[in-house]
Amino acid sequence: MLLAGASCPSETARGPASRSAQTGESLVLFFTGSERGALKPCGCSGGQLGGLSKRAAIFNAVPSQSRMILDAGDLVADDGEQDLIKFGVLFEAYQLLGYDVVHLTERDVEIGHNLGLLRGRDYAFEIISSHWDATRDDRPWAFRKHFAMRGRDVFVNVASFDAQIDTAERAAIFFDSLPEARNVNVLILQNCPVEARKHWAERSGAHCLLCPIDSDDPQVLSEPDTNPVVISPGRLGRHIVRLQVNWPESNTGPTLHFEDVPVEETLPEDEVLVHLYRQYQQLVGESQLLENYPRVPLPDDLRFVGSENCASCHEYEYSRWKTKAHADAFATLAKVGSNRDPECVVCHVVGMDRASGFVTEEKTPEMKNVGCENCHGPGSEHVRTWGQAVTVEPRATCRDCHTPEHSSGFAGHEAEYMQKIVHWREP
Numbered sequence: 001m002l003l004a005g006a007s008c009p010s011e012t013a014r015g016p017a018s019r020s021a022q023t024g025e026s027l028v029l030f031f032t033g034s035e036r037g038a039l040k041p042c043g044c045s046g047g048q049l050g051g052l053s054k055r056a057a058i059f060n061a062v063p064s065q066s067r068m069i070l071d072a073g074d075l076v077a078d079d080g081e082q083d084l085i086k087f088g089v090l091f092e093a094y095q096l097l098g099y100d101v102v103h104l105t106e107r108d109v110e111i112g113h114n115l116g117l118l119r120g121r122d123y124a125f126e127i128i129s130s131h132w133d134a135t136r137d138d139r140p141w142a143f144r145k146h147f148a149m150r151g152r153d154v155f156v157n158v159a160s161f162d163a164q165i166d167t168a169e170r171a172a173i174f175f176d177s178l179p180e181a182r183n184v185n186v187l188i189l190q191n192c193p194v195e196a197r198k199h200w201a202e203r204s205g206a207h208c209l210l211c212p213i214d215s216d217d218p219q220v221l222s223e224p225d226t227n228p229v230v231i232s233p234g235r236l237g238r239h240i241v242r243l244q245v246n247w248p249e250s251n252t253g254p255t256l257h258f259e260d261v262p263v264e265e266t267l268p269e270d271e272v273l274v275h276l277y278r279q280y281q282q283l284v285g286e287s288q289l290l291e292n293y294p295r296v297p298l299p300d301d302l303r304f305v306g307s308e309n310c311a312s313c314h315e316y317e318y319s320r321w322k323t324k325a326h327a328d329a330f331a332t333l334a335k336v337g338s339n340r341d342p343e344c345v346v347c348h349v350v351g352m353d354r355a356s357g358f359v360t361e362e363k364t365p366e367m368k369n370v371g372c373e374n375c376h377g378p379g380s381e382h383v384r385t386w387g388q389a390v391t392v393e394p395r396a397t398c399r400d401c402h403t404p405e406h407s408s409g410f411a412g413h414e415a416e417y418m419q420k421i422v423h424w425r426e427p
C-alpha cells in the first residue's frame with residue numbers, strides 16, 4: 001500500500017496489491033496465458049497437450065509458499081455466448097488452482113464487466129490490468145508478492161503495460177519507485193511490435209518481459225543468456241512456463257532459469273477441476289447454443305435427407321456403414337458429456353452448420369453421427385431423381401474432420417483409414 005500513489009500507467013486504479021510468503025532456497029514463477037477458451041483437449045486422438053485439470057500436478061510440485069502463479073490473460077477467443085460461459089469457468093479455475101494474479105487484456109476487461117465478474121467481486125487471486133476505466137474500476141495495474149528467501153526479503157513485482165499507450169521509460173520509473181529490496185520485476189507487455197521489443201527490454205527496468213505471441217509453445221524471444229529475458233507464455237494451455245528464480249550471494253540481481261513444461265496427457269487430473277469441467281458441460285447443455293447456431297442454406301436448394309433415406313436403394317452400403325465407427329460418432333460424444341457442445345458436435349453429425357442439417361438430438365435424430373451425406377454431399381436431388389443426379393466425390397472430405405489436431409494418426413495413413421471405412425462393393 002506504500003505505492004498507492006504511484007500513477008503509471010494510466011492514472012487510473014489503485015497501486016499494487018500485495019501478498020506475502022516464506023520460502024527456502026529459491027522460488028518459482030509459473031506463467032500461463034492466451035488460453036483462448038481451451039479448457040480441455042477434445043480427446044479425439046491421443047497425445048494431446050493441455051487441460052486445466054492437469055495443471056495442478058505441475059503447480060503443486062512446488063510448495064505454495066515458494067511459488068507465484070500468474071496468468072497473462074486473453075482468456076477467450078471471441079465474445080460469443082460460449083466464450084462468455086468459458087470466461088466464468090476460467091475465473092473459477094484460477095481460484096481452484098491457486099493463482100496469485102490474473103492479468104486481463106482490454107477485451108478481457110470488457111467481457112469481465114459485461115458478465116458482472118469485476119465490480120464489487122473478490123477472488124482468491126488479484127486481478128490486474130492496464131485497461132481499467134477510472135470511472136468504474138478500483139483495481140490495480142500492478143501486483144507484488146513478498147517472499148522471505150533464506151531470511152531475506154524478495155519481492156516479485158508484476159506490472160501491466162500497453163506499448164501503444166505507455167512508454168518503457170514510465171515502466172522504469174515505476175520499477176525504480178519500488179522500495180529498495182531484492183526485486184524481481186516482471187512486465188506484462190501488450191501490443192508490443194517485434195521492432196519495439198528490444199527497446200522495452202533495455203529501458204523498462206524489468207528482469208522479465210512477458211510478450212504473448214501467436215505460438216502454442218512458450219518461447220524465449222530474447223537472445224540466450226541475455227538480460228532481461230523476454231518470454232511468450234504459449235497458447236491454449238498446452239504448456240506452462242516455469243521460471244526458477246535464484247539470488248546468488250555474489251550477484252546483484254536475480255537469475256532466472258526458463259523451463260517449458262508441457263501439460264502432458266499422462267499427468268494426473270485434479271478431481272475438483274474435473275468437476276468444474278462437468279459443470280461447464282452442464283451450462284453448455286442447458287444453453288441454447290445448438291439451437292441458436294448460425295446455419296447457412298445449402299446451394300441450389302439442396303437439402304440433407306439423413307442416412308436412413310439412403311438405405312432403401314443402398315441397403316448393402318447402409319448395412320456396412322452401420323458397423324463402422326462413424327455410425328456411432330454421436331454416442332461417443334454423449335459418453336463424454338459433450339453432445340450439446342457445438343464445438344464438438346460439428347464434426348460428429350451431419351451438417352450442423354447448414355440449414356436442414358443437425359440441430360439437436362431430439363429435433364433431428366436422423367442427422368446424428370457421421371452419415372452418408374458427410375462424405376457424399378446433401379442427397380435431396382439424388383434421391384428425388386432416383387440416382388440420376390450424381391453425388392459429391394467423397395475422397396477429399398476426410399480432411400474436413402480428420403485434421404492434425406483431431407486425428408493425429410490420419411496424415412500419412414490415409415489408405416489405412418480408407419480401408420477401415422469400406423462399405424462399397426469392391427469392383
Ligand code: HEC
Pocket residue numbers: 305306307309310311312313314372373376378379380382383386387388389390391392
Ligand atoms: C431412390 C433410390 C436411391 C436413393 C434413395 C439413393 N440412391 Fe444413390 N444411387 C441410386 C442409383 C440408381 C444409383 C446408380 C446411378 C448410376 O449408376 O447412374 C445411385 C448411385 C449412388 C452413388 C454412386 C455415385 C453416383 O453418384 O452415381 C452414390 C455414392 C450414392 N448413390 C449415394 C447415395 C446416398 C448418400 C444416398 C442418400 C442420401 C443415396 N444414394 C440415396 C439410387 C438411390
Ligand code: HEC
Pocket residue numbers: 325326328329330332333346347348349370374375394395396397398399400401402416417418420421
Ligand atoms: C464429418 C466429419 C468426418 C468426416 C468427413 C470423416 N470422418 Fe472419419 N471420423 C469422424 C469422427 C467423429 C470419428 C470418430 C467416431 C467415433 O469413434 O465415435 C471418425 C472415425 C474414423 C475412423 C475410425 C478410426 C478408428 O481408429 O477406429 C476411420 C477409419 C475414419 N474415420 C476414416 C475416415 C475417412 C477415410 C474419411 C474420408 C473418406 C472420413 N473418415 C471422413 C469424423 C469424420
Ligand code: HEC
Pocket residue numbers: 041042043044045332333336338341343344345346347348400401402403406407408409410
Ligand atoms: C474437426 C472435427 C472434430 C471436432 C471439432 C471434434 N472432433 Fe472428436 N473426433 C474427430 C475425429 C476425426 C475423430 C476420429 C479420430 C481418429 O480416430 O483418428 C474423433 C474422435 C473422437 C473421440 C473418440 C476417441 C477415441 O479414443 O476413440 C472422442 C471421445 C471425441 N472425438 C470427442 C470430441 C469432443 C469432446 C469434442 C469437442 C471438445 C470433439 N470431439 C470435437 C473430429 C472432431
Ligand code: HEC
Pocket residue numbers: 307310311314317318319321322326370371372373374375376394395421423424425
Ligand atoms: C466417411 C465418408 C463416407 C461415409 C460416411 C459414407 N461413404 Fe460411401 N463412400 C465413401 C468413399 C470414400 C467411397 C469410395 C469412393 C471411390 O471408390 O471412389 C464410397 C463409396 C460408396 C458407394 C459406391 C460408389 C461407387 O461409385 O461405386 C456408395 C453407393 C456409397 N458409398 C454409399 C454410401 C451410403 C449409402 C452411405 C451411408 C449409409 C455412405 N456411403 C457413407 C465415403 C463415405
